[in-house]
Amino acid sequence: MKVKVTLTKSPIGYSKSQxxxxxxxxxxxxxxxxxxxxxxxxxxxxxxxxxxxTVETQAQ
Numbered sequence: 001m002k003v004k005v006t007l008t009k010s011p012i013g014y015s016k017s018q019x020x021x022x023x024x025x026x027x028x029x030x031x032x033x034x035x036x037x038x039x040x041x042x043x044x045x046x047x048x049x050x051x052x053x054t055v056e057t058q059a060q
Contacts, residue, residue: 001037004057005054021045
């Protein structure tokens with residue numbers, strides 16, 4: 001299964017570690033999206049920035 005992560009809120013004013021997590025997910029500007037495999041590492045990164053992103057699941 002894959003997850004589509006979309007940045008919906010600006011990370012300005014949040015910690016640098018959250019900025020780095022968003023960069024690692026491939027999200028730069030508000031509205032940008034990235035599709036990743038459903039893995040524990042990716043889900044942990046999404047959980048850390050859940051208040052800034054929306055997540056959609058996609059079947060393969």
